[in-house]
Amino acid sequence: MQQYSKKMNKAGSVTLPAAMRRELGIGHGERFKIAAASDGAIILQRVQGECIFCKSSENLITHAGRFVCKNCVRAMQGGESA
Numbered sequence: 504m505q506q507y508s509k510k511m512n513k514a515g516s517v518t519l520p521a522a523m524r525r526e527l528g529i530g531h532g533e534r535f536k537i538a539a540a541s542d543g544a545i546i547l548q549r550v551q552g553e554c555i556f557c558k559s560s561e562n563l564i565t566h567a568g569r570f571v572c573k574n575c576v577r578a579m580q581g582g583e584s585a
């Protein structure tokens with residue numbers, strides 16, 4: 504697993520590395536559960552949402568901070584029904 508070193512800013516934010524966000528498809532607006540483990544690790548767990556159009560929880564991408572499934576994206580781009 505690739506490891507990174509990041510510094511917390513004054514607001515308490517730690518930025519996830521862009522390479523990691525790209526690889527995992529993490530977009531802005533995505534929510535995480537945050538937990539402190541007994542060994543000192545801080546665990547970020549992605550919270551899966553649902554498509555704002557069809558309510559599917561599969562093949563989701565984020566757009567403008569909202570989840571949209573790939574079927575709906577394809578339908579919007581091609582004009583075909585999902």
Ligand SMILES: [Zn+2]
Nearest residue numbers: 554557572575
């Ligand atoms: Zn959808």
